[in-house]
Amino acid sequence: MAENLVQLQGVSKVFDDTVALAEIDLYIRKNEFVTLLGPSGCGKTTTLRLIGGFEEPTSGTIWFNGEDISNVPSYKRQVNTIFQRYALFSHLNVYENIAFGLRIKKMPENVIKQKITKMLQLVNLEGYEKRDVDSLSGGQQQRVAIARALVNEPDLLLLDEPLAALDLKLRREMQQELKNMQKQLGITFVFVTHDQEEALSMSDTVVVMKDGKIQQIGTPEMIYNEPKNAFVADFIGESNIVDGIMRDDCLVEISGRLFECVDKGFGRDENVDVVIRPEDIVLTPADDAKLTGVVRSVTFLGVHYEMIIEGHDGINWLVHSTLKEPVGTTVGLSFAPFDIHIMKKENAS
Amino acid sequence: MKKATFLPYLIWMIMFIVIPLILVLFYAFTVSTPEGYKLSLDNFKRFFEPVYLKVILRSLGLALVSTLICLVLGYPVAMIMAGNTFSRRDVLMLLFVVPMWMNFLLRTYAWLAILERNGILNIALSWLKLPSVNILYTNAAVVLGMVYNFLPFMVLPIYSVLRKIDKGVIEAAHDLGANPVGVFTKVILPLSVPGIVSGVTMVFMPALTTFIISRLLGGGQFTLIGNLIEQQFLVVGDWGFGSAISVIMIVFILLSMGIMSFFEDADKEKTLW
Amino acid sequence: MVKFLKKCYVYLIFAFLYVPILVLMVYSFNDSRSRGTWGGFTLRWYVELFQDRAIMSSLYYTILIAVIASFVATVIGTLAALGIYNAKGFKKKLTMNLTYIPVLNPDIVTGISLMILFVFAKIQLGFVTLLLAHITFNIPYVVLSVLPKLRQLNKHLYEAALDLGATPNQAFWKVIIPEIMPGIITGFLLAFTLSIDDFVISFFTTGSGVSTLSITAYSMARRGINPKINALSTLMFLLVLVLLVIVNVRQEREEKKGKDGKNGSKARIGSPSPDRNDPQFGPDWL
Secondary structure (H helix, E strand, O other): OEEEEEEEEEEEEEOEEEEEEEEEEEEEEEEEEEEOOOOOOOHHHHHHHHHOOOOOOOEEEEOOOOOEEEOOOHHHEEEEEEOOOOOOOOOOEEHHHHHHHHHHHHOOOHHHHHHHHHHHHOOOOOOOOOHHHHOOHHHHHHHEEEEEOOOOOEEEEEEEOOOOOOOHHHHHHHHHHHHHHHHHHHOEEEEEEOOOHHHHHHHOOOOOEEOEEEEEEEOOHHHHHHHHHHHHHHOOOOEEEEEEEEOOOOOOEOEEEEEEEEOOOOOOOOOOOOOOOOOEEEEEEOOOOOEEEEEEEEEEOOOOOEEEEEEEEOOOEEEEHHHHHHHOEEEEEEHHHOOEEEEEEEOOO | OOOOHHHHHHHHHHHHHHHHHHHHHHHHOOEEEEEEEOOOHHHHOOOOOHHHHHHHHHHHHHHHHHHHHHHHHHHHHHHHHHHHOOOOOHHHHHHHHHHOOOHHHHHHHHHHHHHHHHHHHHHHHHHHOOOOOOOOOOOHHHHHHHHHHHHHHHHHHHHHHHHOHHHHHHHHHHOOOHHHHHHHHHHHHHHHHHHHHHHHHEEEEEHHHHOHHHHOOOOOOHHHHHHHHHHHHHHHOOOOHHHHHHHHHHHHHHHHHHHHHHHHOOOOOOOHH | OOOHHHHHHHHHHHHHHHHHHHHHHHHHOOOOOOOOOOOOOOOHHHHHHOOHHHHHHHHHHHHHHHHHHHHHHHHHHHHHHHHHOOOHHHHHHHHHHHHHHHOOOOOOHHHHHHHHHHHOOOOOOOHHHHHHHHHHHHHHHHHHHHHHHHHHHOOOOOHHHHOOOOHHHHHHHHHHHHHHHHHHHHHHHHHHHHHHHOOOOOOHHHHOOOOOHHHHHHHHHHHHOOOHHHHHHHHHHHHHHHHHHHHHHHHHHHHOOOOOOHOOOOOOOOOOOOOOOOOOOOOOOO
């Protein structure tokens, strides 16, 4: 068992009347890159702010290195944060921004200088010491924010959607750099984002959240390939989510047709959600297909075509395929047993 | 829409703002002689006579003291209002500004009823068995009047600067290990400097130029620059000297505005000279 | 606990701001000339106030001048704002700086400089000069109220109107003017309030027999306390309060209407405003 750096035990947070977090249990191991992923309002930022000490939990305990820190103010925690929109001090220049935390700790000037020089190298900002932070580009401000946090050598770095303000290309670069820094420095990262691609490409562990609850925790591969419920499936990548009925172990009925699958343990004739990724649907000639549909639209997306195919009972299937079928043709739809993901219906609504 | 519709305005402003100011300059820099007006600095020289120097020093002194008191009283108000102590912040701020909209003269006059010998203040003091105070017609009353009238000018700019400080910046300071005192001295205070400067100027300038407060609460014998100007124009009839004092007053104001714009954010696009 | 202390402090400051006004109001109903004693409730000072010919005449002039001055200032100021908005370069800069002069100049300087002008030009000090002075210090505030509305305007609105077949004249009256109307009304109300409130500039630019309420109150106040002024103050304070409420309610409605996009100009009359060049900042720039 690897050591747990942070552990949240039954942590809830209520703002006025709204429940932001409902009894969360979560642990973060040392040197892990953990991403909290979910739509806005899912509680991911609240979780981060609780770990950072900017909010106190309504109930539950937060452990850090085996100590209860639930009510310790943020300035006494060995945790640093990179904020949304960076929160740089506009009255200080780049050097003084990075020096802020060290100055508070009353470090000698020569040590401060040494550390900052090293940091500026790490974030590729040598020569920017005297610059006004407002005169920097978004990407540069981002680097200053990273340096300002990392120079304190925290045990844990919290990142609150740090890349949201950058354009796509810069974002990709920074994702790579952040990942490299994390490996190089061996610091635990907790990263908050609503961008599933970002989450999948950077993390060791992804925590998918919704409505103040954790939906699934796992490696990116697990989350993508074995989504635990329809929400996760839909949120991580595009999915077809259709109604199905379990007729037996490993046998599901979709659109009135029986398909072989790999899931067991459901009740006989239980209503379930069936999730199938658009790239897992194979188009076949209509003649001997179990399931057929009519092509309603075709959009070219570069790597593949995206097609909407209306099934015989009116269900619209989203299909990704490198081959194009003209609008109006009838095609067959088939999928391999292990590409059919069966999920329990979320509260029978 | 392409026509220069500001022409009437331009003409109006030149006639009633620019030309009058030129006239003030003209009177300030000339003396009337039998052969007509002559360029001269005599009006400004008179200013250095001890009687008048004293007036200007008293004006500067009282304005400075009032500004300081406003800052000390006002900064905490601005900070509390900008924080989350109150839930209906907007209503409170509005209530704060409403007294400002009552006629300045009447607001000052209100203090007469409070400060005079048989006024509310002394009645209250005698109830409490405390000795009565007579500060009406003293410097203290003038300062009180200035603080009362100009305090909102100090609070508002500081408040709005404090409101604009990104909460993230404060959290970042906490995050980097600064305790509440450190956050205040190292982050909030430096960041609110533009608001302080703006507030100081906005209190200092009207405090320097007022003549009503000193006239009503300071009584006849407490002359400030404003009273001096008024006297020169309405009582003595020495327009040259009156204009010269006005010019000096404008210089003071331009100076303090210069200091202020030095502190102001460069990214504000404002056409200020 | 800290929160409690904070609240106490703010309430104390509020008391400091409001007590003098309340004292005035209470005294205006006091049936005794001496302030030391409470002689019972009376409306006598209000009755006397309305029977005082000097006060009634100055009330008449105050309102007359405020109405005419704010109307003229609104017309000239709105035109000016439109012109400034469309102008470029030097002309724009020059006009904008001219706008700031009377806003930043101490009132006493504006007052004496206008007085010099009128005497120099041999215009009899009185109603006309008072009116000219009021228009002069009012216009910049109208300009500064209308300009922000113009800046918020979608640049293509005018072109869209032309595109839909409106003549330039129609586009101006049917599209541009309605769009900036809130700014114009704000400017008008601001000018009106400032005009009623002004003392210093009026003091220097009026003459023979023409007096505003402020001037009358000043000459009465110089002679000491007068219960009639208390009554007058109470009425004037309530009047300004009503005006403020009207403006704010109107703006709140405006904000609700224009919640989408950039229309939510938050600036309100009498509400906190960061900017010293902002017309919102009180009328008392002495």
